[in-house]
Amino acid sequence: MAIGQTFLGLLEAKPRHGYDLKRAYDERFGADRPLHYGQVYATLSRLLKNGLVEVDGVEPGEGPERKRYAITEAGITDVAGWLATPEKPEPYLQNTLYAKVVLALLTGRSAAEVLDTQRAEHLRFMRDLTHRKTHGDLADQLICDFALFHLEADLRWLELTAARLDQLRAEVTP
Amino acid sequence: MTRGNPTGMRRWAIDFATGLRLASAGGAGGLVRTTLTAVAVGLAVGLLLVAASLPHIFVEREARAQAVDVPFPTEGLEAGPHTVLVQQRDTRFGEITIIGHLVKAEGDTPAVPAGLERLPGPGELMVSPALAELLETSEGSLLAPRLDGEPDGLISQDGLVGPGDYRYYLGSDALDLENSHRVAQFGVEEPGEPFPMMLVLLALISFTVLLLPVAMFMGVAARFGGDSRDRRLAALRLLGTDRAMTRRVAAGEALLGAFAGLVAGTVFFLIGRRFVEGIVLWDVSVFVSDVVPDPVLTLLIVVAVPVITVGVSWLAMRRLIIEPLGVFRQAAVGRRRLWWRLLLPVAGLASLVLFARDGAFTGGNLEQVGVAAGVMLVLIGAATLLPWVLDAVVHRIEGGPVPWQLAIRRLQLGGDAAARAVSGIAVAAAGAVALQMLFFGVQGQYVTDTGVTDGHSEAVLQSYTADVDPDAVVRAVDEIDGAETSHRFWSLVAYWDIEGEEWPTAFPAMVGECADLAALADVTGCADGDAFFTDPGGYPAPPESTTLTWGDPALSEGLEWTVPADLRQVEARYDPINGQFGGLLLTPGAVEPEALATGYAQLQVLVSDDRPLAIEHIRNLVEPTGSWQPVTVIGNEVSEPKFDGIRRGLLIGVTGVMTLVGFSLLIGMLEQLQERRRLLSVLSAFGTRRRVLGWSVLWQVALPVAFGLVLSLATGTVVGGALLTMVDLPFAVDWWNLAMVAGIGAGVVLLVTVISLPVLWRLMRADGIRTE
Amino acid sequence: MTTPLLTATALHKRYGETDALAGADLTVTAGEVLAIMGPSGSGKSTLLHCIAGIVTPDSGRIEYDGVDMTAMSDSRRSALRRTEFGFVFQFGQLVPELTCLENVALPLRMNGVARKAAEQRAADWLAKLEVSDVARKRPGQVSGGQGQRVAVARALVAEPRLLFADEPTGALDSLNGEAVMRHLTSAAAELGTAVVLVTHEARVAAYSHREIVVRDGRTRTVVAAAS
Secondary structure: OOOOHOOOOOHHHHHHEEEHHHHHHHHEEEEEOOOOOOHHHHHHHHHOOOOOOEEEEEEOOOOOHHHEEEEEEHHHHHHHHHHHHOOOOOOOOOOHHHHHHHHHHHOOOOHHHHHHHHHHHHHHHHEEEHHHHHHHHHHOOOOOOHHHHHHHHHHHHHHHHOHHHHHHHHOOOO | OOOOOHHHHHHHHHHHHHHHHEEEEEEEEHHHHHHHHHHHHHHHHHHHHHHHHHHHHHHHHHHHHHHOOOOOOOOOOOOOOOOOEEOHHHHHHHEEEEEEEEEEEEOOOOOOOOOOOOOOOOHHHHHHHHHHHHHOOHHHHHHHEEEEEEEEEEOHHHOOOOOOOOOEEEOOOOOOOOOOOEOOOOOOOOOOOOOHHHHHHHHHHHHHHHHHHHHHHOOOHHEEEEEHHHHHHHHHHHHHOHHHHHHHHHHHHHHHHHHHHHHHHHHHHHHHHHHHHHHOOOOOOOOHOOOOOOOHHHHHHHHHHHHHHHHHHHHOOOOOEEEOOEEOOOOOOOOOOOHHHHHHHHHHHHHHHHHHHHHOOOOOHHHHHHHHHHHHHHHHHHHHHHHHHHHHHHHOOOOHHHHHHHHHHHHHHHHHHHHHHHHHHHHHHHHHHHHHHHHHHHHHHHHHOOOOOOOEEEEEEEEEEOOOOHHHHHHHHHHHOOOOEEEEEEEEEEEOOOOOOOOOOOEEEEEEEHHHHHOOOOOOOOOOEEEEEEEEOOOOOOOOOEEEOOOOOOOOOEEEEEEEOOOOOOOOOOEEOOEOOOEEOHHHHHOOOOHHHOOOOEEEEEEEEEOOOOOHHHHHHHHHOEEOOOOOOHHHHHHHHHHHHHHHHHHHHHHHHHHHHHHHHHHHHHHHHOOOOHHHHHHHHOOOHHHHHHHHHHHHHHHHHHHHHHHHHHHHHHHHHHHHOOOOOOOOOOOOHHHHHHHHHOOOHHHHHHHHHHHHHHHHHHHHHHOO | OOEEEEEEEEEEEEEEOOOEEEEEEEEEEEEOEEEEEEOOOOOOOHHHHHHHHOOOOEEEEEOOOOEHHHOHHHHHHHHHHHHHEEOOOOOOOOOOOHHHHHHHHHHHHOOOOHHHHHHHHHHHHHHOOOOOHOOOOOOHHHHHHHHHHHHHHHHHOOOOOOOEEOOOOOOOOHHHHHHHHHHHHHHHHOOOEEEEEEEHHHHHHHOEEEEEEEEOEEEHHHHHHHH
């Protein structure tokens, strides 16, 4: 799960304090595993160092929680690149894919495109497996079929999510 | 009673009601189904009601026929206040026989014929409504001179056998015991003339021919939309009905059709009944008021029809297993067996042969049943043979173009429904062919027997006695436009009293000029004074010098004739009137003029067919004199108009039945097309030409019908042949009518196809392919 | 670069109130297997029907072999379907009264091939698809998988340049579906026949070379980024 790109996506929607970021992340993607503050600030300092975010302003007082972060041009490019690149088809992708879709919605990008890109990648992978299967022996076939069935499940999820994008957009964007 | 689980009668009532509700709630399909069933059942009920009316018709007609009959002369009946002098004065007008009586009261309170309020006085003319109507027509005015003027009143129904009766009573004061006879009352006790035998036979066969296809149609109708009905029943099974309940629900559905059919049948009967007075067969017509169904038979119909309808629908279900999750068809029972299918027609033919040997049919009860059963068995046999023939033929056909192959394969798998529908055609067409052969035979007999074919009819004028002036009549006849006397004879009889024989031998004799005699025999070299003898039967001529006596020997006044030595044996010629004359042919010089007074005059008149009314003028000339018998006419025209009507009626009936069959074929075809809409659009996607599927539909309808027609034409010809033999007529096939029946069948096929095609085209559109 | 066999541009088709197609584009190149994917009701079958010349689009252009199909008469299009195209559907496409062999021979016979010759070639095709044993049986007497293979044989027997398959495995279980797809694609490849495959199943679409997605009547061609 790419916390960095997720933070960038959240910041692209609007500048936030570190505390806000953690809360927004936990709410949407954290589910039952909330982020530690340490994780939040470590990630943010890495993003700062790479020039993907900048400090937008500092509230009076002390401590990192007083800083408000905003995304830089380089940060926006990084998010776009991340969203456009399909994940390598493998099991348990849902968290990442889900984050991508939500962030695409939050940042006003085409979530459908994210999904289509991913399904194209899935299909490409499935095509390879099918090719291997049709030219392989029974063992190959069985192994490939195992992967194919899982990938097919992912694809179904992609299909279903694509069909529910409007609903999701209404929920994630206030 | 257990709560929620009714039993016994209540259970039955609930199931029947469910069926009725399902049938009426079946949507458009259900409505069509019920309507067709109702029409089929209705036709059957209508016919049965007519049949049930026959006893009443017979009884009423018989009663009136007795009432209008004039008794024979009674020996020693003295004149009294009630007695009436009667002279029968029948005549013909064209094809119409008119029964007439001249009457004269001998006392103050004369007997009155049925249908009249009082006996007509001198010059008073009472006529039947049919005759009054005829007199009103322009041709009918030609009849007036014979009846002595305008009608003064009408004979009421009591005095008529049927509405088509032509009958009159004319008061006359010129009657005496010389020219008439005395009666004390009108009407007789003994049974009158029986119904013509041919009519009984025709009625029997007509009902068989009409009822059978209707029964078959009922069977087909009971299966209309059967699939959707079965699905409904399966749905009920899912709700927990058991098999017996399912059958009762199905019975309820069938009952709706049966009851609707009873109503429709009553309506058909009431409508058809009104037209009965317009039907005249062999001079027999029937009053509407006589057409009253027998109550017992009617009750039987009302009870039997629903029972039969339910039975048919159960029979149709016998191979169905209706389970909650669907309908299953039990595997077809092997190959169709031939033997029992052949048994029926063979048994029928045997029965026909038994009762129909050369004119054996006399109308006895056993014979009637035998003939009806025979005809029925043969016709049903045709219907049962058809599926086998269709099956056998279709399974042997291989190859052919694509549409043909599609149709054949379809028939191989599902030819049952088609065969069932077409068996109706088979019966109707076979029956029609048989009946037409009978008519054709009867008609053929008239035509061939007269031998008058060259645009003329021959009128025969025969006087009652020799007390007439033939020369004057000939002159008058020749003045009539279109009439010309061709031959004139005196007809006499000479008797040869042989010693030891109880009865004298009679020799008919015709006296006429050589030219006239030439019409009867080959009298080459004839001169006045010659005498000839003909005998087609091979009897010997009276020996030379034998003495014969003219006239009835009992009345003979010794007018004798000696057989001359130069009596020449000559060949008889066929003459339309006298047939092959056998007897003496004498020139006037060969017989004493006094002898002529013992015979009567016979004039033969050629009447041009272009001037048919000339005959009426001839009748007007001679009949009112009372000295000449009613003029008879022999010619081509005799029978044709009458039979054309019957043929038309038959063709209309056959067309009607075939239309019904066409209907069932059409319904089957449309159901089948709907069922296959997906396949049709797939085939269309493949680029299948409409033409290909159109032809396959045509073949699929045409093949069973063609087999049905071939089979039925053959069966009909056999039955018709049997019927002809039965009434002693020569076997003759009416090809034109066979062609007509086949043509109607082809028409039905075309019609079904043409109506199916738009549906086919519509279903071939891509819509059927859409899965989303 | 291979030349396109069939090109469809800006196809629109309305059924009553609903837009089945609202601007669909597609190109089929000779010999390729193209999958048309999309959710139910997305218009993918309508798209197939349009490019196969079964349904005429309300607007747009379909060029087959350089000729505009939308301008053709019905009989020209029928002839095209008969000679150049083959079809496999989900179910109910075999004539129930004919034997499997006769079903396969049907397209040939409709193109005027004599019965004997047609049935000989049909028998070869049944052998190729490993269903020779059902040749004399009727469609009602064979399994779904066998029936679909017979349908594939029928679609290919006339050696079409383009095969349209609409959910060819929709009514089959996985094993039979796989077998049908394997036979279909390998036989088509052997003939050089292009295949347009409508399916909603990814595993079936995976037999294609390329896929397009139809959503709300519009096509979306997505090229996976090289990774």
